[in-house]
Amino acid sequence: MDMPARAATGREALVSRLKALLPVGSVLDTEEAQRPYECDGLTLFRQLPLATVLPSTEAELVATIQACREAGVPVVPRGAGTGLSGGATPHPEGVLLSTAKMSRILDIDPVARTARVQPGVRNLAISEAAARHGLYYAPDPSSQIACSIGGNVAENSGGVHCLKYGLTVHNVLRVRAVTSDGDVLEFGGGALDSPGLDLLAVLVGSEGMLAVTTEVTVKLIPRPQLARCIMASFADVGVAGDAVARLIADGIIPAGLEMMDQPATRMVEPFANAGYDLDAAAILLCEADGTPEEVEEEIARMSEVLREAGATSLRVSASEAERMRFWAGRKNAFPAAGRVSPDYYCMDGTIPRRRLGEMLRAIQQMEVKYDMRCPNVFHAGDGNLHPLILFDANDPSSLARAEAFGADILELCVALGGTVTGEHGVGIEKINQMCVQFPAEAREQFFGVKRAFDPHGLLNPGKCIPTLHRCAEYGRMKVHGGAVPHPGLERF
Amino acid sequence: MVDDLIAQVQAAAGTGGRLRIRGSGSKDWYGEPWQASDALPVLDTRAHAGIVDYDPSELVVTARCGTPLAELEATLAASGQMLACEPPRFGPGATVGGCVSAGLSGPRRASAGSVRDFVLGARLVNGRGQHMAFGGQVIKNVAGYDVSRLLAGSLGILGLITEVSLKVVPVPVAEATLRFDGLEQATALERLNRWAGQPLPLSASAWADGTLHVRLSGAEAAVRAARSALGGELLPDADASSFWAALREQSAPFFAGDEPLWRMSVPSIAPPLALAGQGLGGELLEWGGALRWTRSTLPADALREAARAAGGHATLFRAADTLSGRFTPLDPALLHIHQRLKAEFDPAGVFNPGRLYPGL
């Protein structure tokens, strides 16, 4: 029997086994049915999987994993597919395991202040369901109307309020997950400080490489009585960056602290009508929340610091509607980029805040070098940058320049003492930059963590941690100064 | 300095030796007891000390493992900042490395988070003597698996932490401690859970012998508003700070004596713990009801069952004897992952053998 024929038979055998195990309509194997799953939010990479499976229950999910393990077929978990690093990009010889049908909120306990949900539940749906108890789930990625809690756990997602309220890892109490052995395990729990090693901390942010989440219990917190937001204008981006440092050094932790440069405000304003000051070189959005008295006190303190730090004008939201407009502009920055340019490439590096001015100046020089525009939105409180490189994927030169531009930014983040990804994950997108951030020994230790959870190497293979071989090739390429058209495509 | 430590690890790894990682020894009694036969050579971390980097406006401090916690906290305080998890020291010489390895948090844990929540990065010498950095000095970082948080509470079984970066927070502008007398445990639990569901600046709670203390921390206005909403009797500031310090350091009278001290961790809404209708022993509650210190001579199995039935777990925190079995046994599949992680980080079993669980 020749190789392709055997592969085809293996595929057919697995697909018919899965079809026998799961209800009708749960296994997709035609090209047409699988098109919607060929990519996540990183649309540069498209790949049809061997089959797409949509279990409705944990038992079906376990059965799927067991069948795949027995067939030696990789499994790529997928939530809502909004990920921006290709974490859910299908494997050509693998099964794509979608949690779309596992989207029930199982339990909201207003007294314990917890919600127990299936992995496919949308982030915002949790807060909506908890709202009648005056509670909400704090991490609020801009994609929260669409992204799933399973995806949030896998990426350790953040949002515009996580300086004060923490990331996913700080707000998840318990994760139930299936390993490639088919074991259903509970990480964390309803009680604090579970015995043994803190495996939950490792599972969060593990990009679907260690186990597949089937249930999540999250912490709910009381909705503050009031929130108000200051929009502060600055004539210089560096001055705005210093203002952020001043606020924090002054002992203020705003509920949200975001920066947008002028190209970014000008990009979103026609789209979102947020009321931004388009003459400012940069604006800061700075929010206070709490009791009315507390908000008043904090807004006064923050206004004073911002003024002293050189803000040219301040506007405080006068109503909830105006506050929502301020945020709508920020939260719509990515879609706005999609409107002004055929394509955009969203970077996600984090740097120590004190290096911000340097970073933004370097990006301006790169705009010249690569002849491309790059507006910046920035989780200023956390030092997490989202430069948006505008390009045209139909133009091969534009795409290649965008990718080289992105790699330059990420590698500068590492050089400035930061990291290549603050919240979007490594996936396949930043796998080469992992070679720059981590030496071989640390990467090998990461593989050790992977083996400890997934000795079969079944889950999401080839993502997140680059092999020695891959890093050696990347190193050679860099030496030759070559730009790679598709750094993630080969060898998966 | 760190080279000395690495050399000791490499020597041990090469000769099948084992090492006991130790700072000041302030938490020697915590975890699985060292058996008399385990007279292991000590890897003393104290010489590798000092704050490496601290910029208050970045909200991050990086310190070497042997840095005294007292020194670190004094440095932070001078800039109006603190460690939010309020870690207990349990001894004047407590080190930063010991604090992270033990992973013990203090009164603020339920509202602010635990030690692991504030770990941003760490340097680790693994069992092969390789010195590696994980995480970093920035607040948001998802590159690679979060090995640095995994080290919090690992009791040194994965390797020697040589340096950690911790997120720090501003010291609250205002603070007030309120006292409520004559409250049954069940009533106190009901109140604590109700209050936790409201936007109140609660930062600590303690109930024992019918008296509930709660601490409020935050903006002046928020603390003032909460005080009038909650009522109770205001403690003078000096009394309040010594009260919370005695609780954190377990120097309060409740913790004195030889009777075994159990740390019962349960959901905060669990009713008062009992076995066959009987209380378990003397109790002191913290963390909004989620932590229930219990003085009890009941058998370990009985106490573990009571905790399990309430949805939690029980740790034999302090005991005069050297019996093994301090932590709730792990589910076999979870234990398996622990064993494989240990083998990946410390294949020759150099570090702290048996400190977390026998055989690990």
Ligand SMILES: Cc1cc2nc3c(=O)[nH]c(=O)nc-3n(C[C@H](O)[C@H](O)[C@H](O)COP(=O)(O)OP(=O)(O)OC[C@H]3O[C@@H](n4cnc5c(N)ncnc54)[C@H](O)[C@@H]3O)c2cc1C
């Ligand atoms: C417009 C836009 C704005 C965004 N804003 C933010 C933001 O503000 N902050 C932020 O952090 N991110 C943001 N993102 C990125 C993205 O939304 C998050 O990473 C999100 O958590 C992904 O969730 P998902 O359900 O779409 O996951 P997917 O994209 O489907 O998958 C992401 C990863 O999770 C894994 N995975 C999914 N489900 C499971 C499971 N059940 N078990 C195990 N692994 C699983 C996948 O294998 C993959 O590696 C944004 C994206 C877009 C498109």
